[in-house]
Amino acid sequence: MSVWSEPGGFGEGELAGFSDAGQAFFHHEGEVLQSSKVRDDEDAVAALLREAVLPPDIGFLVGRGIATEVLYQAKTIADECGGYAADILIERGYVTSDGYYRALADELGVPFLELKDLKPEPDLVLKLTRADLPGLAVLALESRGEGMEFAMAPRPASIAEVLRRAKSDVRIRARLSIASPDSLKRAVAIHGAVHGLEAARPEYSAARLGGRSGPAGALRAAMLVLMLAALVVFAPRVLMGLAAALFIIGSAARFCAGLHDGREHPLRRGKTPGEADWPPYTVLVPLYREAAVVADLIAALQRLDYPAHLLDIKLVVEEDDRETREALTRNLPGPSFQIVVVPPGGPRTKPKALSYAMRFARGELVTVFDAEDRPDPDQLRKCARLFASGPPSLGGVQARLAVDHAQETFFTRQFALEYATLFDILLPWMSNHRLLLPLGGTSNHFRRRALDDCGGWDPHNVTEDIDIGIRLVRDGWQMVTVASTTWEEAPLTFSAWLNQRVRWHKGWLQTWLVHMRRPGQLWRDLGPTNFLVTVLLFAGTATALIAHPLFIGLVALYAIDHKLMPQLGGLADLTMMGAGAISLVAGYGAAVFAMQRAARLRRLRVRLGDWLALPFYWLLMSLAFAIAVVELVWRPDHWRKTRHGVARGRLKHGLRRPRE
Known part of the structure; x- marks a missing residue:
């Protein structure tokens, strides 16, 4: 050749x-x-x-x-x-x-x-x-x-x-x-x-928020930090009132999602592809320092039930990651698998590796898996059928993510509950109502044309998944979920959990700042309903994470000695305190309701201590958010690496599927 x-x-x-x-x-x-x-x-x-x-x-x-x-x-x-x-x-x-x-x-x-x-x-x-x-x-x-x-x-x-x-x-x-x-x-x-x-498409890029964009980008991020600090110090009543409103709205949405049975509504039915009609499918797997899981990864990918001659599996590895490259070379099984070596240059992020690998992809459909993933073998066929039978505007499909070692530590149990609530309850409910979906970082499947149209992944955004989901919807593409599971490894320890959560929060802030450059245009692109969804996803989450410790602090002061509570001064303060109390009750109540439903669908064993620990767990998320805000200024492109291959209790057989 x-x-x-x-x-x-x-x-x-x-x-x-x-x-x-x-x-x-x-x-x-x-x-x-x-x-x-x-x-x-x-x-x-x-x-x-x-x-x-x-x-x-x-x-x-x-x-x-x-x-x-x-x-x-x-x-x-x-x-x-x-x-x-x-x-x-x-x-x-x-x-x-x-x-x-x-x-x-x-x-x-x-x-x-x-x-x-x-x-x-x-x-x-x-x-x-x-x-x-x-x-x-x-x-x-x-x-x-x-x-x-x-x-x-x-x-x-x-x-x-x-x-x-x-x-x-x-x-x-x-x-x-x-x-x-x-x-x-x-x-x-x-x-x-x-x-x-x-x-x-510079309006979609996070490159100018900080890092190499110089003082102007860093100044915008610093202004965000100062604004959030000012809200906490000088306008706590405004902050807590806004947080209470968003808490209640979000809790209502979570409660409605909890009533959902987790099933996806079928799209317009079309002809299932025959053996000669399946489209070429590219599977991108970005890897960095993942030698420990290479053998399991290859085995999981080999179990994919799709015509081998149409599979284009790209194992994407950094040029200086010699250990992972050698492990891949030893385990490479056949012509469907190809190692793509990413040259140095630019930020070392997952989206940059994905964007580079896309230059060599040959599939009409594209999906992303992480190093520790174990997708259901029929996932590619299910998604290909959805794209074939769905409308031409169907640009992306999100599979469900689940933790296969939920009982190992406190953090894996909480992580499993979060994933079950998000992927088995909330996202299918949002999909059925044709709402904008906050995509997961793995097992999202795309039409190649949709990816090309929206500009592909942003190498400067450390949560590339939610960002590209918003851009697809802004460009007129539809997103849905599919009842197929990818099993993942959750962080075992606090430090591992914190690294991942800080990266997620920082990326969500990046995405919000990028898409709110022109709010009026965002409103026109998304429409009123999806614009409100983005406000709840980003501003609502950020405000809740800032206000939650304040709510908890007030409750703690009252529990210790009510005289320590700030003296209320009139109807406004009384209303604010009442709204805060209602939002706490509504927030915890809706979360527990949705989590309980999700745990039942995913057949997770939940302990009483897991429910009682929710306030503490949410306080840890507020800590991660605070670190993310600071890091957004000083290290916007920094990728906090999650180590894989350390879980001891990952199930290999008899994985729990959600009840249909």
Whole structure:
């Protein structure tokens, strides 16, 4: 197979292509290399024709460590097959792709650039067009001094033209470098993954909230921190009144969801795909320091019941994560599985890895699993049927997440109750009412077209799931849930739980700040009902997490000595205190009601202590939120890693399914 025809090669919006053996590169509309007609090197061409020995795509390799008879043999095979000798040499291992293009750079007397040296122009994503395979692949580099420099990975068909023109014009050689096709492809892919959303749809990007966006972004995040602090210190009555209202509204919604039986309403029924009609399905699994769970992960993915030739499983790993890469290489089972190595660059986040891997995905449908996931084997078929039978506007499907070692620690029990309430009760209820869904970070399934339309994942948002769910709905796509479970590993300890919860809260704040840049536009995009849902999800959650410790503090003061309570001063204070008491009762009552229903559906054993510990658990969430607010200013892109493979009691058989 040619190195240029492998899956995930240069695609639309990724590389500039130039046909006619590279003519357009050397006469680029008079914009960059404004050379007049380049003088032909007639003597060199005539000498090559006189010898009539080797084609130009391998002629320059003579004397560079490859036996002459091997070069002749490659020429003979290429002549018989109608291909190029250079491709034959690379495919059969006589020379590596890097070695071939390094030799070409040496022949031209220009630099050879490795991946780490390829720095594309910042606005490259918006400038590039579809690659023209018969010509050249050219990457505009960051300007150094006057004029723009280029890295080139010419096809064998263009080698003769490159040699002739570059050798005869010093102005071309002064601005030209050579790179391998793979390096060029990966440089463009990582550039697109990091900057693609920001360049194409800046209003959806969290890049300008902080971090590399500089003082302005950090100032906006700092203003949020100061505003929240001011509410607590100077306007506690306003805060508690607002929190009470949101508490009561949220509790009412949670109570209504608790009445739901957990079943999804069927979409418009269509024809179930036959064996010949199943669409190609890409499974993305981002991994970082996950060597301990690789074997279990591969086993879980092998149990997926989907036509093997249509499965495109991308195991996405960071370049410096050598231990995980080696574990994947040892356990890689077959052609459906491919390791995608993410080059360094930009924030080290899960959404950046997903965005990079999408450049090489070939599925019409795409799903994301985490390292510790064990999806139901029929999950892909169920989702493919939903997409086939549902309306064309169906852009995403969320499967249910559940904890398979709920009884191990206090935190796994609370986590299991949360997951059961959210994924078995609340989300199906919201789906049935066509409401915006707060997606989970795994087991969400998408149409490829929907992902492309909304710009893909934001590498600067550390909760990419909820963000992309909102963008899909804003762009007119529908989201639903499916009755299929993915089993996960929950954090065992407080430190592990805190890391995960801080990341979630920080990402929710990022998402809220991004989408509230233009509230009026958000209202128009979502409609009144879904706009209210986003307010309850984000502002309601944030306000509740801030006010809850204040409510608890007042109750504690009253329990210790009612004289310690702040003296009430009039009807406003009495109303505020009454609303606070009602909101606490309503909040706890609705939560316990919904959790009890969810626990029964998921067949979880719940202890009395788990219910009594809810106030303490919610106080811990307030602590995590406070840390997230501070971290939003100082480390907005920082990804708090959750360690997997440490649970001792994960069930391997007889997993509990919710009652239908």
